[in-house]
Amino acid sequence: MKKQVRLVVNGHLWEGEVDVGTTLLDLLRDDMGLTGAKKGCDGGECGACTVLLNGQPVNSCLVLAVSLDGDIVETIEGLDDEESRIIKESYVATGAVQCGFCSPGMIIATKGLLNQNPNPTVEEIETAFVGHLCRCTGYARTVEAVQRAVRLLNEPKQN
Numbered sequence: 001m002k003k004q005v006r007l008v009v010n011g012h013l014w015e016g017e018v019d020v021g022t023t024l025l026d027l028l029r030d031d032m033g034l035t036g037a038k039k040g041c042d043g044g045e046c047g048a049c050t051v052l053l054n055g056q057p058v059n060s061c062l063v064l065a066v067s068l069d070g071d072i073v074e075t076i077e078g079l080d081d082e083e084s085r086i087i088k089e090s091y092v093a094t095g096a097v098q099c100g101f102c103s104p105g106m107i108i109a110t111k112g113l114l115n116q117n118p119n120p121t122v123e124e125i126e127t128a129f130v131g132h133l134c135r136c137t138g139y140a141r142t143v144e145a146v147q148r149a150v151r152l153l154n155e156p157k158q159n
């Protein structure tokens with residue numbers, strides 16, 4: 001059975017019919033060609049599929065597309081503002097991107113965290129990464145990446 005769905009993805013309205021069993025992750029990847037959110041476990045365990053739904057990080061493999069109605073989704077492809085650029089640069093600069101499979105989900109989680117809390121403690125950063133699996137970095141570099149981004153974002157702007 002199919003149902004009509006309407007959502008805003010990276011600032012663009014998307015409307016169409018989707019099967020009632022289609023997840024947001026599959027809709028993004030298969031119907032919209034947005035493959036930045038990765039399909040790791042497809043069961044809510046790894047965080048690789050994380051996107052922002054109305055500003056909050058969610059596992060898109062656990063969200064049914066038919067539950068969305070005018071909701072706002074941001075994927076890694078849509079993060080192109082100054083703050084996001086600094087976050088991404090910080091991941092690269094600190095070596096928090098290695099194989100990169102977890103990186104889109106981690107970067108989205110960082111963006112979600114900083115949206116709510118522009119000056120997080122180490123503990124708050126670690127809490128934001130609960131549910132994100134990274135096989136490569138040992139997580140210390142990821143925390144360092146967020147701290148670097150926070151430092152740069154809080155620096156007074158030069159004229």
Ligand code: FES
Nearest residue numbers: 040041042047061
């Ligand atoms: S693919 Fe969604 S949590 Fe792993």
Ligand code: FES
Nearest residue numbers: 099102134135136
């Ligand atoms: S950088 Fe490889 S899984 Fe995290």
